[in-house]
Amino acid sequence: MAYQDQIDAADAVAPDEDVAEAIGLDERRMHVRAYNYWCSLLDGRDYPSIEDVDPGDVEDFAAHSVLLDYSAGGDDPATPYVGEAIRKECDLEGGIKRISDVPPRSLLSRLTDHYMQIIANRAPVGFEAEFVNQRGHNISYRGILMPLSSDGETIDFIYGVINWKDAGVDQGANVALAPALAPVEEEVEDQPLPPANDEEHLAWEDGPLAEAPLELDEPLEEDFAAPALDQSAGLADWLQAARSSAEVCKAADGRSRAALYDALGLAYDFSVAAERRPEDYQQLLEDAGVKAQARAPMTPIVKLVFGADYDKARLTEFSTALAYAHRTQVEFGQFVSTVEATEGGLKGMVKAERAARRGDQPPVDKAAEARAKMRDAEPLQEADFDGEFALMVARRNPDGSIAMVAILEDEKLVDRALIKAAR
Structure with missing residues (x-):
């Protein structure tokens, strides 16, 4: 090269x-x-x-x-x-x-x-x-x-x-x-694993694949009960409630999706209350040494709640999810029910907000289009191919019969299928 x-x-x-x-x-x-x-x-x-x-x-x-x-x-x-x-x-x-x-x-x-x-x-x-x-x-x-x-x-x-x-x-x-980096909380929510591979992808022993992934939704040693606050409560009270919930989330070490959603729900309610009391919010920012950000108004919110030294990549994800909730006008107290109803959960919110910022059109479901096309495809009259192996796409007909509708000889696709089939 x-x-x-x-x-x-x-x-x-x-x-x-x-x-x-x-x-x-x-x-x-x-x-x-x-x-x-x-x-x-x-x-x-x-x-x-x-x-x-x-x-x-x-x-x-x-x-x-x-x-x-x-x-x-x-x-x-x-x-x-x-x-x-x-x-x-x-x-x-x-x-x-x-x-x-x-x-x-x-x-x-x-x-x-x-x-x-x-x-x-x-x-x-x-x-x-x-x-x-x-x-x-x-x-x-x-x-x-x-x-x-x-x-x-x-x-x-x-x-x-x-x-x-x-x-x-x-x-x-x-x-x-090098920027000052605080100790990292490596798992806050479930992370999708990379494609299965027998190789050790990361060379160092302290890498993210060094230990088995944590299971989600394990019971917590102590349950967090959100305080009985309403919209008339003081802004500092809302912040303290959100911080307490965030501490429970951190203590769970990423094992509880419910703890994370609860913490973000209170963070969202705090952000709504902060919009209504800008002077009090500004005072809280000054006391904590956190700067307001016009282009990313939710970033100071999550820093106040989770701590400015929390994993920055996660803070960015959390602030993006809160921005999505504000843009879609999620009601006060309804963040948790909204994220649970959103396809993909928290990551679905983040993905939707990033797409909205880019002005993307709704993604085309290529798999759904392909399925629709294959439903109407004419069955193959013969199954012939050049190489040693090929992939065959079959369709189950309404009467239960099987029709072969396509043959794929793409080497990469065939290799991936063979690896899975040989396990």
């Missing part, structure tokens, strides 16, 4: 414990949050859609992320987004269009080494290593690359989040490279 000529393999050092120690625990947790963010966008698909990802809007790791576009081929991917911190590390001035435009031996030039690993695993890949960069500094780096798709099947975009430490600068400068 063209960009590999930029890399001097002699500089690479196999990853070891020193790399992980050099980078540090807080920065490593950034990749856990990035993985959780990727999972939150799956929505039942093998890969998130590129349409759902805007790297510049993910506040938690925008500066440390990159988007690679392989839609025109894998030799020299385009770079539609490169975060500010990565730009500084790679000495990038102005815009770059492709990986071949970046300086030789820079951090960004190394990310594409893992492209074929992503294609082979068809799932996120974690990595860590050291190398000597274009300034002659020893760089310890760690990252995660996550596949995206424009058509739901082909991996034609890669979304990466990477962190590093530069041995050639002082510790203070290294601290400036």
Whole structure:
């Protein structure tokens, strides 16, 4: 590949414990949050859609992320987004269009080494290593690359989040490279798992696949009873009630969807009350050291309720759900019943709000259209194909008989079906 000529393999050092120690625990947790963010966008698909990802809007790791576009081929991917911190590390001035435009031996030039690993695993890949960069500094780096798709099947975009430490600068400068990251609550709500694969997708032992996923809706050690408040209660009382519910949600460690919905329900009621008492709300913000945000008015609400140091990716999701409730004019006290009635629950709310912000039209149900077409398809008179294996689409007729209506010889589809059939 063209960009590999930029890399001097002699500089690479196999990853070891020193790399992980050099980078540090807080920065490593950034990749856990990035993985959780990727999972939150799956929505039942093998890969998130590129349409759902805007790297510049993910506040938690925008500066440390990159988007690679392989839609025109894998030799020299385009770079539609490169975060500010990565730009500084790679000495990038102005815009770059492709990986071949970046300086030789820079951090960004190394990310594409893992492209074929992503294609082979068809799932996120974690990595860590050291190398000597274009300034002659020893760089310890760690990252995660996550596949995206424009058509739901082909991996034609890669979304990466990477962190590093530069041995050639002082510790203070290294601290400036990485945002302050608080301990992460890795599971707040059920996360969809990536496609089944026998490979260990994430290389590090503290990654999000290190432990089995938590089960939801386990009984809590203590039940939270919402206080008997009404719309006439003081704003501080509503905030305290919402915070108490949020603490129960955190204590449940993601095992109870009901606890999460209750906390968000009280957060929503608090936000409605805050709109009616703007002076009191402003005072609460000042006391907590939280700034109002005109473009994201629900973000300060969830920071007040869950804590400003809570996982930023989750706070973004919560604020988006509250924004959906305000936009659709959910009544005071009705958030929980609304989210339970929404298709996809909380994630369905978030998806709908993001689509509304983009001005999207309602998505076309391609599967429903295909089913309707196959219901009327003429049965095949003979089943013939060229390769060793093929997929056959059958329809059950009203009289109970089976009609073969299509033969598919797509190699990728056949391989995926064979893997499942052989288990």
